[in-house]
Amino acid sequence: MKVNKIMAIRLLLSVVIVVGFASCSKKGSSKNTSSATGWKINDKKGGFQYNSKFKKQATAPGLVMVEGGTFTMGKVQDDVMHDWNNSPNQQHVQSFYMDETEVTNLMYMEYLDWLKRVFPPDQENYQHIYEGACPDTLVWRNRLGYNETMTNNYLRHPAYANYPVVGVNWIQAVEFSKWRTDRVNEKTLEDQKYLKKDAKLASTPESSFSTETYLAAPTKTYGGNEELVLKRGANGRSKPQGTKAADGTTSEPKNVYAQRTSGLILPEYRLPTEAEWEYAAAADIGQREYNIYKGQKKYPWSGSYTRSGKRQVRGDQLANFKQGKGDYGGIAGWSDDGADITNVVKSYPPNDFGLYDMAGNVAEWVADVYRPIVDDEVSDFNYYRGNVYMKNKIGEDGKVEIVSTENIKYDTLANGKIIARNFPGEIARVAVDEKETYLRVNFDKSDNRNYRDGDRQSTRYFDFGAEDAAADKDPTKAADSRKMYDSPDHNVSADSLGNMVREYDKSNKRTTLINDDVRVYKGGSWRDRAYWLDPAQRRYFPQDMATDYIGFRCAMSRVGPKSDKKKRARN
Numbered sequence: 307m308k309v310n311k312i313m314a315i316r317l318l319l320s321v322v323i324v325v326g327f328a329s330c331s332k333k334g335s336s337k338n339t340s341s342a343t344g345w346k347i348n349d350k351k352g353g354f355q356y357n358s359k360f361k362k363q364a365t366a367p368g369l370v371m372v373e374g375g376t377f378t379m380g381k382v383q384d385d386v387m388h389d390w391n392n393s394p395n396q397q398h399v400q401s402f403y404m405d406e407t408e409v410t411n412l413m414y415m416e417y418l419d420w421l422k423r424v425f426p427p428d429q430e431n432y433q434h435i436y437e438g439a440c441p442d443t444l445v446w447r448n449r450l451g452y453n454e455t456m457t458n459n460y461l462r463h464p465a466y467a468n469y470p471v472v473g474v475n476w477i478q479a480v481e482f483s484k485w486r487t488d489r490v491n492e493k494t495l496e497d498q499k500y501l502k503k504d505a506k507l508a509s510t511p512e513s514s515f516s517t518e519t520y521l522a523a524p525t526k527t528y529g530g531n532e533e534l535v536l537k538r539g540a541n542g543r544s545k546p547q548g549t550k551a552a553d554g555t556t557s558e559p560k561n562v563y564a565q566r567t568s569g570l571i572l573p574e575y576r577l578p579t580e581a582e583w584e585y586a587a588a589a590d591i592g593q594r595e596y597n598i599y600k601g602q603k604k605y606p607w608s609g610s611y612t613r614s615g616k617r618q619v620r621g622d623q624l625a626n627f628k629q630g631k632g633d634y635g636g637i638a639g640w641s642d643d644g645a646d647i648t649n650v651v652k653s654y655p656p657n658d659f660g661l662y663d664m665a666g667n668v669a670e671w672v673a674d675v676y677r678p679i680v681d682d683e684v685s686d687f688n689y690y691r692g693n694v695y696m697k698n699k700i701g702e703d704g705k706v707e708i709v710s711t712e713n714i715k716y717d718t719l720a721n722g723k724i725i726a727r728n729f730p731g732e733i734a735r736v737a738v739d740e741k742e743t744y745l746r747v748n749f750d751k752s753d754n755r756n757y758r759d760g761d762r763q764s765t766r767y768f769d770f771g772a773e774d775a776a777a778d779k780d781p782t783k784a785a786d787s788r789k790m791y792d793s794p795d796h797n798v799s800a801d802s803l804g805n806m807v808r809e810y811d812k813s814n815k816r817t818t819l820i821n822d823d824v825r826v827y828k829g830g831s832w833r834d835r836a837y838w839l840d841p842a843q844r845r846y847f848p849q850d851m852a853t854d855y856i857g858f859r860c861a862m863s864r865v866g867p868k869s870d871k872k873k874r875a876r877n
Contacts, residue, residue: 441473592658625666
């Protein structure tokens with residue numbers, strides 16, 4: 307009996323000791339205690355503040371997550387066009403998010419409405435902002451076809467609200483993505499009470515929200531209107547501009563503005579890179595068996611045919627494309643794909659990533675500058691050609707320079723269209739210079755669009771003379787005889803009266819349409835035959851021109867882990 311009591315006491319002491327060590331270990335590994343210094347994080351008394359409760363990136367409106375991985379980028383069928391521009395190469399892309407559907411007329415009209423309200427086009431200072439963002443509705447016209455109904459109605463009529471927007475050039479697609487980033491982050495900050503309720507409705511030409519301005523100079527957000535930008539304390543509650551202590555002194559509350567460390571600010575919406583788009587469209591995850599792909603898809607769906615094999619819809623087309631000469635959708639009463647021009651988004655089954663219309667309906671702009679070769683010798687991870695590195699412009703006072711209503715930057719495109727490249731309230735941007743590139747080994751200049759394929763080192767005319775070398779500092783002014791890609795050089799200028807003068811390049815010595823301003827577009831469209839539905843096919847078009855068959859969708863980078871899965875899938 308006595309022995310049993312002793313054993314019981316020993317057991318009880320053991321449990322107490324184990325619990326004590328566990329509690330100490332838990333306390334020592336607390337997320338609110340620094341493992342580097344042992345100091346408290348997020349202490350109400352002051353010190354380092356950080357969002358230690360962050361779990362994962364929120365999925366932004368309209369997006370679907372695409373888990374990254376390795377894949378074979380390039381053709382999987384005969385090159386009947388003899389372009390020789392998509393040779394197979396192995397690439398890896400990080401996880402990212404992509405729009406579930408193409409950007410629709412309704413989505414783009416919301417953008418136009420915001421521009422029209424904030425920057426009224428009837429005011430001379432802002433007339434080019436709205437006009438420059440409007441799609442080119444004349445793309446529907448055909449010399450021997452009657453399409454005036456599309457010209458007048460396709461963009462704005464509610465019958466086409468959920469059809470993909472067309473007539474948008476690459477530059478306009480990029481500007482839409484920037485605007486979308488600001489509007490989504492603006493709503494997030496308002497929901498989290500970092501901005502006053504309905505602050506998003508208070509935008510004016512002098513006072514509009516910019517994500518980068520809020521992060522770099524929050525007091526200058528909304529033109530410096532402090533009534534709209536709220537401050538918050540370390541406990542997450544809204545606080546006045548200063549808090550009175552017991553001794554009567556006034557101190558600033560902690561964590562007064564949301565920062566990158568808050569985890570609230572989403573990465574920017576942008577166009578997907580060509581590698582991302584092709585990876586997402588192919589969706590080889592549907593072919594996966596354990597840790598390998600069972601072959602490679604010809605289309606975004608499984609199989610070698612464009613028609614469905616499912617019993618209920620057997621024979622129906624799985625995408626919207628041109629069936630044959632003079633056949634855009636079959637006969638009356640038995641339409642193969644249910645459309646003759648574009649179609650309502652989500653009209654066809656999604657691929658294995660949950661993305662709709664990655665083949666057919668409209669082709670889509672991607673971010674990359676076009677070159678015939680994908681240079682996998684230099685990069686096989688997140689491949690992208692088109693990097694132009696920029697930085698915030700710093701004024702004479704040592705602070706970031708904010709764009710005002712007087713210094714909006716406009717670009718006159720090759721076709722004479724004027725587009726605003728920044729809005730009041732945004733941070734002015736300039737190219738990186740020697741301060742950032744000196745003794746770097748990963749890049750040595752701002753503009754890398756023609757790296758190893760169009761720059762001086764990649765052409766046989768590498769031994770430029772002094773005059774040519776001076777001209778080469780500005781790629782647009784390089785001597786024609788030294789260009790690796792000798793493309794037409796049209797000119798738009800203004801005469802003494804301010805009238806725009808458009809001049810065509812009439813030289814008969816041009817050898818290509820490729821230059822640093824042509825962009826890749828991917829996927830087939832309602833105008834294309836089935837050959838172009840293959841995600842590996844690639845074409846190019848000038849970035850300042852639009853068509854009736856090219857649209858776009860946005861992407862967003864993923865921060866944090868590759869996947870939401872807590873455990874690796876078993877092999």
